[in-house]
Amino acid sequence: MRQLPPLKPFHPDDSEEVHPQSVHFTKDGEAVIVSYLSDGIRCWDVETRELLWTIKPRSYIGRTSVSGNGLVLVASNLYDGFDCYDLQSRAWFHTFCARITRNLPLPIEFIHEDKALLLGSPCGDVTIWELESHNWLDSLRHTGM
Secondary structure, three states: OOOOOOOOOOOOOOOOOOOEEEEEEOOOOOEEEEEEOOOOEEEEEOOOOOEEEEEOOOOOOOOEEEOOOOOEEEEEOOOOEEEEEEOOOOEEEEEEEOOOOOOOOOOEEEEOOOOEEEEOOOOOOEEEEEOOOOOEEEEEOOOOO
């Protein structure tokens, strides 16, 4: 397995720009989850604007998607595929590997009542994976116009 590139640390007092990649409301609408390119995944209370929790990701983040039940966040990791995080324990639990030929934020959708993932690719192909078993289900090949 290739070694992941180091992330630059988050410094709240720095003047360096941060780059939000995705924003999601929690299921109850009382908090917002923001995924940043290199500054992790953070959950903020909407009313008080307090930081509630942080997840330090495995790699840089392109895009994220949160399951409809609010239990799982999947991130396009800009390195080797899609990282899955349990939002209750705030821990990484699996990476769906993808051949990254171009470093692009890739789309992610939860389907089949949060039981499967629809994952994009840099070449236009789409793969479908079962979330719990991590089994590949199908591919939708893009053969051009």
